[in-house]
Amino acid sequence: MTTPDRSPCIVLDAASPAVLGETVMSRLQRLATQHSPVAAGERIYTAGDAFTAIYAVRFGAIKTVVDDSFGNEQIMAFHLPGEFFGLASIHAGCHRNTAIALQRSAVCSLSYQALESVADAYPALRRQLMRLMSGAILSEQGAYAAIAGHAAPARLAFLLLSLRLRMARDQPPPDRVSLPMSRADLGNSIGLTPETTSRVFTQFRRDGLIEASGRQVRFVNVPGLEALADAIVGQSGTDQVPQNVAGTISSGAGGVRSQSFDEDAS
Amino acid sequence: MTTPDRSPCIVLDAASPAVLGETVMSRLQRLATQHSPVAAGERIYTAGDAFTAIYAVRFGAIKTVVDDSFGNEQIMAFHLPGEFFGLASIHAGCHRNTAIALQRSAVCSLSYQALESVADAYPALRRQLMRLMSGAILSEQGAYAAIAGHAAPARLAFLLLSLRLRMARDQPPPDRVSLPMSRADLGNSIGLTPETTSRVFTQFRRDGLIEASGRQVRFVNVPGLEALADAIVGQSGTDQVPQNVAGTISSGAGGVRSQSFDEDAS
DNA sequence: CGTAGGATTGAGATCCATCAAAATGCGTGG
DNA sequence: CCACGCATTTTGATGGATCTCAATCCTACG
Numbered sequence: 020m021t022t023p024d025r026s027p028c029i030v031l032d033a034a035s036p037a038v039l040g041e042t043v044m045s046r047l048q049r050l051a052t053q054h055s056p057v058a059a060g061e062r063i064y065t066a067g068d069a070f071t072a073i074y075a076v077r078f079g080a081i082k083t084v085v086d087d088s089f090g091n092e093q094i095m096a097f098h099l100p101g102e103f104f105g106l107a108s109i110h111a112g113c114h115r116n117t118a119i120a121l122q123r124s125a126v127c128s129l130s131y132q133a134l135e136s137v138a139d140a141y142p143a144l145r146r147q148l149m150r151l152m153s154g155a156i157l158s159e160q161g162a163y164a165a166i167a168g169h170a171a172p173a174r175l176a177f178l179l180l181s182l183r184l185r186m187a188r189d190q191p192p193p194d195r196v197s198l199p200m201s202r203a204d205l206g207n208s209i210g211l212t213p214e215t216t217s218r219v220f221t222q223f224r225r226d227g228l229i230e231a232s233g234r235q236v237r238f239v240n241v242p243g244l245e246a247l248a249d250a251i252v253g254q255s256g257t258d259q260v261p262q263n264v265a266g267t268i269s270s271g272a273g274g275v276r277s278q279s280f281d282e283d284a285s
Numbered sequence: 286m287t288t289p290d291r292s293p294c295i296v297l298d299a300a301s302p303a304v305l306g307e308t309v310m311s312r313l314q315r316l317a318t319q320h321s322p323v324a325a326g327e328r329i330y331t332a333g334d335a336f337t338a339i340y341a342v343r344f345g346a347i348k349t350v351v352d353d354s355f356g357n358e359q360i361m362a363f364h365l366p367g368e369f370f371g372l373a374s375i376h377a378g379c380h381r382n383t384a385i386a387l388q389r390s391a392v393c394s395l396s397y398q399a400l401e402s403v404a405d406a407y408p409a410l411r412r413q414l415m416r417l418m419s420g421a422i423l424s425e426q427g428a429y430a431a432i433a434g435h436a437a438p439a440r441l442a443f444l445l446l447s448l449r450l451r452m453a454r455d456q457p458p459p460d461r462v463s464l465p466m467s468r469a470d471l472g473n474s475i476g477l478t479p480e481t482t483s484r485v486f487t488q489f490r491r492d493g494l495i496e497a498s499g500r501q502v503r504f505v506n507v508p509g510l511e512a513l514a515d516a517i518v519g520q521s522g523t524d525q526v527p528q529n530v531a532g533t534i535s536s537g538a539g540g541v542r543s544q545s546f547d548e549d550a551s
Numbered sequence: 552c553g554t555a556g557g558a559t560t561g562a563g564a565t566c567c568a569t570c571a572a573a574a575t576g577c578g579t580g581g
Numbered sequence: 582c583c584a585c586g587c588a589t590t591t592t593g594a595t596g597g598a599t600c601t602c603a604a605t606c607c608t609a610c611g
Contacts (some may be wrong), residue, residue, distance in 0.1 A: 085430055088515045092429045107426055109419035112598075116426070135415075138287035139408045146401065153375035159425035160373055160382070164359050165350055167432055167476035202558065210433035215599060217559055233558085233608075251355045306566070437567070468590065478568055483591055499590085 043141045050133040053077075056125040063118035063126055068107040072128035076100045076274075078198035079124020081207075084181045094208040096162065097121070097200065101186050102274030106155050121199045155275040156252065165251045166210045174209040175219045176247035179229070183238060193243075198234040309407045316399040319343075322391040329384035329392055336374040338394035342366045342540075345390020346465035348474075351380045360474040362428065363387070363466065365451050368540030387465045400483050421541040428539070431517045432476045440475040441485045442513035445495070447539050449504060458507075464500040 023082050052072075056079070057063070063074060063081060074081075081098040082103075094114055098104040108114040109131065135222045138145040186196045198205070206216030223229045230237040238244070318338075323329070324344070329340060329347060334468065338349075347364040349371075361382055374380040384477040404411040431443045450464045458497040464471070472482030489495045494510050504510070 050402065085426070087430075087517060091516075093433055095426050095429060106419060110416050110423050111419075115423060122575075135408070135412065138411070142401070142405045145404070145411060149414070150376050151417065152422065153372060156418065156421050156425060157372040157376050157381060159422060159429060160351070160361050163361060163425060163429050163432070164353075166429075166472070167359055168357075182503040201556095207434070213558080214560085214601085217557095218599090250357075251353060255605060299586075467588095479590080480569080481567060482591085483589095484567090 043137065043144050046137050046141075047129075047144070050130055052128045052130070053278060054126050054128065056123055057120045059120055059122045059124075061120045063120065064105065064114050064149060066114050066117045070105070070111070070113050070131065072130045073103055073105045073109075073134070074118065074126045074128050075103050077125040077127055080121040080139045081118050081121070081124060081126065082121055082200065082204060083118050087114045087217065092207065096158070096274060097182070097208065098274040099182075099199075101188050102185070102276055103151060103155070106152055106275065121204065151275055169251055171211055171215055171219050172222065173247050173250050174211065175216065175223070176228075176244040177214060177251050178205065178209055179236065179238075180241070180244055180248055185276075191281075192238075195235065195237045197237060290435060297320075309403065309410050312403050312407075313316050313395075313410070316403065318394045318396070320392050320394065322389055325386055325388045325390075327386045329386065330371065330380050332380050332383045334380045336371070336377070336379050336397065338396045339369055339375075339400070340384065340392045340394050341369050343391040344392055346387040347384050347390060347392065348387055348466065351382045358473065360470060362424070362539055363415050363474065364449070364540040364545045365448075365465075367454050368451070368542055369417060370540065372418055372541065373390055381437045381489070382486055387470065410545075417541055424539055424541060427518075428507050435517055437481055437485050438488065439516050440477065441471075441482065441489070442494075442510040444471065444475050445502065446507070446510055446514055451539055451542075461501065461503045464502060466500075 021186045054063075066085065076098050078100050080100075081104060083095045083098065084092045085095060086092050095105070100117075105114065107116065122183060134148070136147060161181075166174055169177075182198065183192055183196055187193050202214075202216045202220070203213040206213050211219075220229075220231055223244075224231060226240075226243070228238075230239055294523075320329075332351065342364050344366050346366075347370060349361045350358045350363065351361060352358050362370070364384075370384060371380065373382065389467075400414070404414060425449075431440055435443075449458055449462055453459050467479075468482045468486070469479040472479050477485075486497055488497075490497060492506075492509070494506045496505055509523065
């Protein structure tokens with residue numbers, strides 16, 4: 020599974036040398052391990068495994084899940100290309116969730132021990148790591164607010180809009196997206212049954228909000244969806260970048276963007 | 286509000302000098318600012334404020350909330366003595382939630398800039414900070430799993446058990462606890478209305494799981510509550526420390542323990 | 552072409568929010 | 582010490598939203 024790293028990890032490509040410097044970048048690239056693609060359904064790591072590295076998605080899509088006593092799976096988050104996962108496991112020293120590929124996917128891993136060494140030497144990297152972790156907390160909070168005390172349409176609208184923004188890494192938000200996950204997974208992640216999820220989909224279709232056939236979704240009326248999701252996101256509706264902070268965009272819910280290593284305006 | 290720091294912050298007291306060393310400890314204590322107690326309902330910080338420091342609870346109890354478009358408040362988490370809050374705001378550079386005292390409380394703040402400086406000099410502190418952040422992600426995940434697709438009794442049982450463990454910082458779990466928050470807040474944090482929350486309380490009373498009068502709660506049948514909450518926590522029921530990692534315990538949901546600065550077995 | 556898994560739709564039951572009202576607790580002031 | 586007023590808690594009745602069970606349809610894939 021651990022192949023020699025030919026092409027540099029896309030995640031590290033995304034990181035701006037302007038922020039971290041060429042030296043840090045090259046050191047980071049050396050400690051990144053490319054993994055060969057895995058098929059849909061394959062596990063990247065399993066709950067209970069020793070924690071040794073954090074992961075980033077190169078292509079495909081990953082879900083992180085936990086299982087309850089009865090074996091029911093609860094999806095914690097989806098992780099799209101350029102996003103990190105496995106950060107929650109630093110604390111415990113072993114993985115607290117299981118990472119499963121939703122489709123043919125490839126990830127790269129950053130040895131946490133090595134990452135610590137490099138970070139010891141480069142404060143700038145350390146700060147980016149802190150921001151990355153903080154962004155993960157923020158994402159969780161957004162997802163939490165999304166499902167706590169909100170109706171099914173609001174939850175689904177929120178999730179779809181979030182996925183739409185995250186699927187286009189830098190491009191303007193696309194009209195059409197190809198969802199990497201089933202209706203069941205989509206619903207599970209926001210606390211809905213597959214049936215209810217499907218029903219809300221057809222309702223959205225009837226209301227002219229989207230066109231959907233299978234996993235292909237076309238966003239027809241984005242403002243309409245946003246009106247539904249606004250009950251969740253709050254903060255005056257527009258989820259704009261706060262101010263002129265050395266900042267990046269944080270999607271309301273979902274994965275942790277590697278963009279956190281970026282610096283767009285500086 | 287910012288008074289000279291007389292007594293060392295309880296949070297830093299909890300940090301083990303054995304891990305960080307006396308030098309780091311004294312530097313940390315110097316950058317910690319004690320704040321005078323605030324009354325119930327007072328805000329520690331408000332969403333939109335510039336982010337300058339992370340906070341820890343000395344005594345009392347804090348809730349962090351976000352407001353949706355309609356002004357409805359959604360409680361993200363409760364923070365009990367010894368726990369940190371405000372970590373989600375590192376990413377954005379400004380606070381993304383509002384921290385409100387549930388009762389007369391005191392907090393201390395750690396200037397983030399100063400914290401970074403000290404962390405630059407002391408790798409051990411940096412690692413503890415990373416574990417602290419990771420623990421926050423873990424807590425959010427636990428809370429998320431708790432409310433996603435679970436019935437009201439399971440959610441409330443989970444929350445009560447979590448609060449019970451966290452109210453006793455090191456002592457064995459107490460039979461009786463005095464909840465710092467109203468039924469409404471209790472319910473809001475797990476996506477329930479005050480009425481439903483009250484009903485589940487009476488149901489728990491009828492079933493002999495707890496005795497409750499006002500905010501005083503006596504845990505009569507802990508295994509019974511755990512059976513309800515087990516549908517959430519999963520992981521083979523017992524939430525034990527993973528292995529012989531340089532690890533600490535992470536309560537399933539809620540705040541971030543300052544215990545993260547501790548090292549019990551090493 | 553046939554099968555299997557996913558998606559959709561339907562009917563019924565259940566859970567929870569809502570609206571409404573009564574009861575309890577608590578601080579204040581008489 | 583008691584009475585009052587307000588907030589919180591509790592309880593009830595009702596309706597709506599979502600889950601469950603079940604069947605059908607669709608699509609992808611062998």
